[in-house]
Amino acid sequence: MVTLEQIRKDMEAQFALDSAIQSVEVNADTLDEALADGAVQLDSKVSNLEYEIIEKGSDGFLGLAKKPWKVRIYQTAEAIAKKKKVMADADFDTEHFDEEIKSVDQDGMFYIRHFGDSICLKVTLPCGKGRPVELRQIVSEAKRTDTLSLDEDLIKKLSKSGTDNKYEVVGHYKHVPAGDALLVIDVSKDEMLATVTVTPPALSGAEVSAEQIIRNLEIQGVVAGIENDKITEFVDNPVYNVPCEVAAAIKPQDGRDAYMVYHFETDSTKLRIKESKSGNVNFKELNQIQNVVKGQPLAQKMPPERGKAGKTLTGRYLEAKNGKDIRIPLGKNVELDKDGVTIIASENGRVVFEAERINVEPVLELDAVNIKTGNIDFLGTVIVKGNVEDGYDVKASGNIEVGGTVGQSHLKTETGDIIVSQGIFGHDVGVIQSGGSLWAKFIQSAKVEVEKFVIVSDSIMNSEVTAMKRVILNGKKAQITGGHLFATEEICAKNIGSPGGGAETILEVGFDPRLKQRLAEIQDEQNSLMRELEDTENNIVTLENFKKQRRSLPKEKEDTLNNLKNRKQEIVVKSEEYASEVEQILQRLHELKIFGKVKAFGTVYSGVKIYVRDVVDEVRTDVKSVTFFFENGFVRRGKYEEPDMTDVKAPEGYSS
Structure with a gap:
């Protein structure tokens, strides 16, 4: 088993060998190829090389008389110094490495070989719980009939310390050269592989050593690719009369394609x-x-x-x-x-x-939104040629354009407009939210929230519509029937309400719809808190009276009393926060410059409620061609005024 010390010594030996190779001579077709070859031989990067041109190459003429470059290549002084420093600074994680070695149990091993006239011994130490080699086994194998001398003291020492992966001379034998093992080096025609074939030695004949194999390789002209590990393995465990690989060419590695x-x-x-x-x-x-x-x-x-x-x-x-x-x-x-x-x-x-x-x-075009497409969530404009069917939603960062109808769906765009060429059948479930404006033929039983305009050509029925600017119906019917409509600036239609009453129709203008809605939410929450505060105070009074009578309370009731007092304090603090927010909202609503108007060029039927700012006008009899506006704290009625369309731009390809 290879030990940590052996690895260190092998690395030092390899570094000494590498350091000795500081320059090489290379023949190649081009200078770049020569440098690449030099980098392989010197185990370095091309950027760390310097070179001297011995003989300049030539491409010849039409490939004839081509002359290779002959270059001597060096490692730079900086590269050599860096390599030495890396070796000097190499710091193994000895503790971790030792743990890995200890985790493998392997017995010690020994090899007896006869090189020249010497008896040589190689010992590897055990790992983990492995057993060490036994002196008697080594001596028994080393002693043969032709043994002349054997240093048993040295053998005993080496069996304990190991031989550092080398063969040490421990004796001599009567050498008969005629019985030596014979080796043959075979180099393939393409110079890519070299093998050694060895015949077994006779008694008293010498075995083949690693030095012999390397020397014979060099005689055959092998200067690269010598595989020392395979040579060592062969010497330790020889296989006779069978070709064994001992050198292999450095194969070129094609670059990976992009x-x-x-x-x-x-x-x-x-x-x-x-x-x-x-x-x-x-x-x-x-x-x-x-x-x-x-x-x-x-x-x-x-x-x-x-x-x-x-x-x-x-x-x-x-x-x-x-x-x-x-x-x-x-x-x-x-x-x-x-x-x-x-x-x-x-x-x-x-x-x-x-x-x-x-x-x-940036534009997604669909035939329809249904079971085939599923819900749509798109960073761009969505164009639906057909319908958005019930239960399917569309979300986009740009415009949403629907050529057909929209059912019980949720359409939402962050900054763009929503255009529905036919109409919206919300069935009290559908929601339309736009960061721009909504253009539609009609809106029925849906909830609509837009940042700018709601432009409808036909009718709005039983819907909750909120527009931060205007709601304008300007088609032939232009009817608002039922529902609750909010707009900051104005609401304009032909007819508002329905003959004989019917569904309640409420229109509100002249304020910020969101602030108004938030105000209503806060007021509801305040009413709920006041009811809770009243119940809490009553419970506190009851428990405190009980405590006065009994002078003390059971632990559970004492905890309840403390919790009620804490909750009372929380309610008071929250109520004060709500009161402050209400004051701020009322101030902003009061400062709003736009008073708002409701306009009808047809009829406003009785039963319609119209709020301009916070003042209501309940229409008790039908009124025609009228404008409702705010003046001196009251809602006034005047002649019909045309809606302001100066900043309303119809989407391309759409006409209301």
């Missing part, structure tokens, strides 16, 4: 439905869209590698092929990063790999 590393799934058929942490599968989440953002790395080209030259046993240069380069598959809306090899997205959208190119599509 290739792409993709940071997304290039095969869309491998995209799988998402699973929840519990392992449940939502078949509406088909996970078919791979969203990317601008600047996101999509793929990286790994450059080709330069081939490493080889060398035959006789030192002849073996050329290696350099890896082939590839074209970077740039498609639409992608670009190269500063490093020149990383592809990044130049737009938000979905990444696809088509026609051997990487593309980012």
Whole structure:
């Protein structure tokens, strides 16, 4: 078993050998090839080499009279110094290494060989719980009829200390040269492999040593690829009359071709439905869209590698092929990063790999949104040619355009507009949220929240609509029937309400709908807190009276009393926070400059409630062609005014 000390000595010996090889002479077709060959021989990098041109090469004419370069190559002084320092500073993790060695149990071993007229001994020490070699076994094997002398004291010493992977002379025998083992070195015609074939020695004949094999290899012209470990193995455990490998050429290593590393799934058929942490599968989440953002790395080209030259046993240069380069598959809306090899997205959208190119599509076109597509979540614009069916949702960072109808669905866009060419059938479930405006033919039984305008050509029925600017109905019907509509600036339609009453219709303008909604939420929470505070105070009074009468309370009731007092304090603090927020909201609403208007160029039917700021006008009789506005603390009625459409721009290809 190889010991730590043996490894150290082997490394030192190898370093001494490497240090001695500080220059080589190389013949090659080009200077680059010569340097690559020199790097192999000197076990160094090309950047650590210096060279002297002995004979300049020539490409000849049409490949004729070609002349190789002859170059003497050196390692730089810095490289040699660095190599020595690495060896000097080498620090093995002895404790860890010893633990590994101890974990393997192996008996000690010994080898008796007869080299020349000497009896030689090699001893390897045991590992772990392995047994050491026994002196009597060594002596018994070493003593033969032709043995002349044997140093048993030295054998005893070496059996305990080992021989450091070398053969030591421990005696002599009567050598008969005629009985020596014979060896034959065979070098293949292509100079890639050398083998040794040895005949067994006769009695009193010498065995083959490692030095003999190496010397015969050199005589055959072998100067590279000598495999000392295989030679040592053969000497320790010889196999006679069978060719055994003792040297192998340094084979050239072709460079690896360039290739792409993709940071997304290039095969869309491998995209799988998402699973929840519990392992449940939502078949509406088909996970078919791979969203990317601008600047996101999509793929990286790994450059080709330069081939490493080889060398035959006789030192002849073996050329290696350099890896082939590839074209970077740039498609639409992608670009190269500063490093020149990383592809990044130049737009938000979905990444696809088509026609051997990487593309980012900022627009997603679908025939419909249904069981085939699942829910849609896309960083870009979504165009649906048909319908968004019940139960399926669409989320986009850009516009959402629907050519058909929208059912019991949730449509949400962060900054874009939503355009529904037909209409919205919410069935009291559908929700539409837009960071821009909503354009639709009609809205029925849906909840709508937009940052700008709601523009409808037909009707809004039984819906909750909130617009941070205006709600405008400007088609032939332009009817608002039932529901609750909020707008900061104005609401305009032909007819509002319905003859004979029917569903309650409430319109509110002149304030920030979100602030108004938050105000209502806070007021509800305050009322709930006041009821809880009243109950808490009553319970505290009851327990304190009980304590006065009994002078003490059981532990459970005492804990309850303390908890009630703590909760009372929490309610008081929370109530004060709500009161402060209410004051701030009322202040902002009061400072709002836009008073708001409600306009009808047809009829506002009785039963409609119109709020301008915080003042209500309950319409008791039908009124035609009217504008409701705020003046001197009251809601006034005036002549119908045309809606303000100056900053309302219809989406391309859509007309209300």
